[in-house]
Amino acid sequence: MNKPNVRENKRLALQRHLDDAKTQEERNKLGQFATPPALARDIIVYSSNLLSPQARITFLDPAIGTGAFYSAFREIIGENRIARATGYEVDSHYGLPARKLWRGTALKIVLDDFTKAEPPTKKEERFNLIVCNPPYVRHHHLCTADKVYLRDAAKRYCGIEINGLAGFYCYFLCLSHRWMTDCGLGVWLIPSEFMDVNYGAGLKRYLLQKVTLLRIHRFDAREVQFEDAMVSSAILCFRKEAPPVNHEINFTLGGTLLEPKISVSVKSEGLKAEEKWSRLFRKEPRASENGVTLSDYFTIKRGIATGGNGFFIMPRDKIEEFKLPWECFCPVLPSPRFLDEDEVKSDANGNPLVNKELFLLRCRLPEEKLRLAYPCLHRYLMSGRAEVAKRYLCRHRRPWYGQEVRPPAPFLCTYMGRTGTKRGRPFRFILNNSNATATNVYLLLYPKKNLRRAIGQGRGLIRKVWKILNALQPEDLLENGRFYGGGLHKLEPRELGRVPAPELLTVTPVSLKATGKQMCLF
Secondary structure: OOHHHHHHHHHHHHHHHHHHOOOHHHHHHHOOOOOOHHHHHHHHHHHHOOOOOOOOEEEEEOOOOOOHHHHHHHHHOOHHHEEEEEEEOOOHHHHHHHHHHOOOOOEEEEOOOHHHOOOOOOHHHOEEEEEEOOOOOOHHHOOHHHHHHHHHHHHHHHOOOOOOOOOHHHHHHHHHHHHEEEEEEEEEEEEHHHHOOHHHHHHHHHHHHOOEEEEEEEOOOOOOOOOOOOOOEEEEEEEOOOOOOOOEEEEEEOOOOOOOOEEEEEEHHHHHHOOOHHHHHOOOOOOOOOOOEHHHOEEEEEOEOOOOHHHHEEOHHHHHHOOOOHHHEEEEOOOHHHOOOOEEOEOOOOOEOOOOOEEEEOOOOOHHHHHHHOHHHHHHHHOOOOOHHHOHHHHOOOOOOOOOOOOOOOEEEEOEEEOOOOOOOOOOEEEEOOOOEOEOOEEEEEEOHHHHHHHHOOOOHHHHHHHHHHOOOHHHHHHHOEEEHHHEEEOOHHHHHOOEOHHHHHOOOOOOHHHOOOOOOO
16 A cells, blocks of 8 residues: 555544544534545546646645645645645644644645635745635624624635625635635635525626636535535636636536536626526526516515424414413414325315414514403513524514514415425425415415406416416426535525416416516417
8 A cells, every 4th residue: 555545544534533523513513524535536636637747736725624635636646746735724623633644744734714814925925726625604603703804805805795694615715816826726615505596696706707717516416425514515616817708617517526427518608697507507497488487477475484483383272271362373384294285275264274283473562562462472472582582583573573474375385395206396386275374484476466366267277377386397496496415405486486487378468567578478
């Protein structure tokens, strides 16, 4: 066995030991998910093909951990090509043992927060190869002061505004800009979510305006790359140079970085107008021949976010046990997993006939009036003051127990779903014949004026609309939504609204003046 492999075996054993010494919660909070060795090797093999064979390499890993990329570099490219190698590690739990492991090699490990470190002022101190799997820290784990600093630093170092909801990895990547040599190569392993969400816009601007984006490889959402993180991953590859006009970018999907299942070329100009980059990995999404989408026929809203389902939603026996007033409750649908059928029927009072009957507490009376009018309800609500009232949503409501108004919707769509289910469809469209509202595990579809009038005329049109919704192409739903590791897909209201639905014209015409679409429907 050669020497690099001996060192790599030691590194893998060290990684397991250090990971086991931390709880999953601790590592999740700090976004510490080690790069799988096979993936690290693929990334270095791919990087080596883009490097000049004669060039001496200055290597930087801004979040080095135990050194997966450096180990792969030594094995595949060889340490004799390294002019300088540096790694940053903020957590001494990993950094100190890694220093000991790589003692005697070209690697210098700096125990510091890369995002707080000053970039080199001299060109000769910069790096021509940056490879990184940055910490996957969600925005809510970043304190306000850190967010302000990071956003300011990203603007200062590369001229890009980053949305406050962006994950830590977006800042990490943009802040590396000043560390790269001109024409330097950057290869990053990051969550693929940035391609489809609003808070990824800053990172997408960086990739289109500040560097020349060469390739994006997106792994199949069903093939999670990290054993301990249900996140869908992507690899970005770019050079630090001004992008040519309308150059072509390689989008690859599935398989491995070196042997993808799908490969398409996308012109950079097309990316500027595309809100969801993940749509571009496959064939062109099916366009409605007349431009009609669900948003032309429905107002789509997310269900109610209560701030504490266990406190504000309760079964009938709990309401009776606490002697709470029925006039302060309304029926609410249970989670989709408790609906055996895709049609919700009702009793004579409009309550849904479901296996799990639930009711939502809905009262906006001020506390003093509540205490006088409904003393039992007042006592119940006061029992939640110490905990429930302090939760984020409740803190920002007046009164803290007041709920959003979401009238019953005749059609609902499940907010999330998976591919490969027994139903054969990732999302369910449910016909709601009851007076029940729904929580935020559903999207609520309220028919707009023309469709509402047509349905009101009877003739079974409501069931025809429901049939059309269930016949929507699964590919259209998936391409307009977003995906996560393990084959999980989600749809937000605007995303569902963009789904083509030309078949709805068979029910009723729709006015498209407000949407700016110019066409003759009949």
